[in-house]
Amino acid sequence: MxxxxxxxxxxxxxxxxxxxxxxxxxxxxxxxxxxxxxxxxxxxxxxxxxxxxxxxxxxxxxxxxxxxxxxxxxxxxxxxxxxxxxxxxxxxxxxxxxxxxxxxxxxxxxxxxxxxxxxxxxxxxxxxxxxxxxxxxLQAKSNDIAIGRRAGGIWARDGDTFINAKQGTTRQVDGLREVRLADVRVFEFTPRGQLLSIAIAESALHRAGEWTMEKVRRTEFGEAEAKSTTEASTRWKSGLDPRMLALSIIQPEYLSISDLRRNIRYLKRNQQDAQxxxxxxxxxxxxxxxxxxxxxxxxxxxxxxxxxxxxxxxxxxxxxxxxxxxxxxxxxxxxxxxxxxxxxxxxxxxxxxxxxxxxxxxxxxx
Structure with a gap:
């Protein structure tokens, strides 16, 4: 032919x-x-x-x-x-x-x-x-841009740490993009699954590459006792990527191949379901x-x-x-x-x- x-x-x-x-x-x-x-x-x-x-x-x-x-x-x-x-x-x-x-x-x-x-x-x-x-x-309907609202709020995992926030917003301030999570709960576990601490914060702010938690009440669990402390503000050492939070609430079908690949690697690295x-x-x-x-x-x-x-x-x-x-x-x-x-x-x-x-x-x- x-x-x-x-x-x-x-x-x-x-x-x-x-x-x-x-x-x-x-x-x-x-x-x-x-x-x-x-x-x-x-x-x-x-x-x-x-x-x-x-x-x-x-x-x-x-x-x-x-x-x-x-x-x-x-x-x-x-x-x-x-x-x-x-x-x-x-x-x-x-x-x-x-x-x-x-x-x-x-x-x-x-x-x-x-x-x-x-x-x-x-x-x-x-x-x-x-x-x-x-x-x-979202910008037109409200002053801030909601990252995501769903039953139970936003959930994420950073190694042996689990993060839950009732809602999240992002906005432009002085030329910088900041992300704020509201009503935050941080659960820290040992590699064997034992609960080490719970931190409850009124908000967590990510700006200029670092997280800051505000009005924090932290409870640390020992072998025979639990110790609680409160702080007005504290730095939060976390690898939680705000961009991944934003991508995670967008339908996967609307993401590019590169964003999908990045999300898959992120979820698998933290032993989460990427199916x-x-x-x-x-x-x-x-x-x-x-x-x-x-x-x-x-x-x-x-x-x-x-x-x-x-x-x-x-x-x-x-x-x-x-x-x-x-x-x-x-x-x-x-x-x-x-x-x-x-x-x-x-x-x-x-x-x-x-x-x-x-x-x-x-x-x-x-």
Whole structure:
């Protein structure tokens, strides 16, 4: 088979890319409108007005574009080949001796560069825009920016020390970024799990690279007694990274590969569960491969119109099967995580099985 780019490849690429771009624009636009309507209900809280809502939605556009691209690539590719089938051009390509595999790969190759650009956007603009959007909303609704509020507050581990805070804020003061934790409890254990001390502070402030605890009541446990002391202010020697606190409350799917890797190392170093970050990491790493593979495996549904009618029905079935497979893949990854299967293998295995099915189909179709 001659794999040089020919005029027919350009024909398939133009039809595919134009349909993908139109579908992508439609999906992202609808999602942005839905987000705008949802955020508009909060107008009036603090300084959160129409301009802030608009800027918030604009900042999240890269993340939304990244999330919707796989679906746009799938649906647009099917519609692109469907257009060629409707005009008889797909029949002419088959009659000229162009195999189904070659046509499908021509469509996939045309999406290769676009997929790479979207993947790069997902590592740069998307995470940065999402974090800026969250900061914008919190800054507009209140004077400080909340690091995180959840049941039980914020939890972190620093070696044999466990930290709990009911809430956290961050703000810019004199050109420096400071982080303040409120209602802090620090539990210090021995390596064997014996409780050494409990420190309860009204707040803990991180500024200029060091922590300071304020209004502290510390209880130290001995073999036969407990000793309590109080201090107005004391330095807190802790490796607790404020940046990790901020990253930990952002959905892992919104982080870049480098931030996910950094979070995984941090959690594992402190013997904490990093599974959800590992799932997001491997999913992000294999995302370009899975996207293009899904397109190649779904495109054979477009050839049904060459033998019989009902092109729209066949394309619809192809979309449902492919999108259903995407949800099935996520389920299999979750099952793999539950049963302790290596998450890289669990993420890649469904795609590998799909690739084997596709190879078998194209061999029979050739």
């Amino acid at each position: 001659n794999w040089r780019i020919k005029q027919v490849d350009k024909l398939v690429a133009y039809s595919t890319l134009s349909a993908v771009l139109m579908t992508w624009l439609l999906l992202v636009g609808l999602d942005a409108v839905r987000a705008f309507i949802s955020e508009a209900s909060d107008i009036g809280q603090g300084n959160y007005g129409f301009a802030a809502v608009t800027l918030h939605v604009l900042l999240t556009l890269p993340r939304r574009a990244y999330e919707w691209f796989s679906y746009a690539a799938l649906i647009g590719s099917l519609l692109g080949l469907g257009t060629l089938a409707g005009t008889g051009e797909l029949t002419a390509l088959r009659a000229a001796g162009m195999s189904k595999l070659r046509i499908c790969l021509s469509a996939a190759w045309s999406l290769g560069l676009l997929t790479a650009l979207v993947a790069a956007m997902g590592e740069t603009l998307a995470p940065g825009g999402e974090q800026q959007a969250q900061s914008l909303v 959800k970050f590992e799932m997001a990491y491997w999913g992000r790493l294999f995302w370009p491969f899975n996207t293009l593979l899904l397109v190649v495996c779904a495109l054979p549904f477009a050839f049904g119109a060459l033998r019989s009618g009902g092109m729209g029905k066949r394309i619809f079935i192809g979309m449902i099967v492919a999108i259903g497979w995407s949800f099935l893949q996520r389920s299999l990854v979750n099952v793999g995580a539950v049963y302790g299967i290596n998450l890289a293998v669990a993420t890649l295995l469904p795609a590998a099985l799909l690739a084997l099915v596709a190879i078998g189909y194209f061999r029979r179709a050739s």
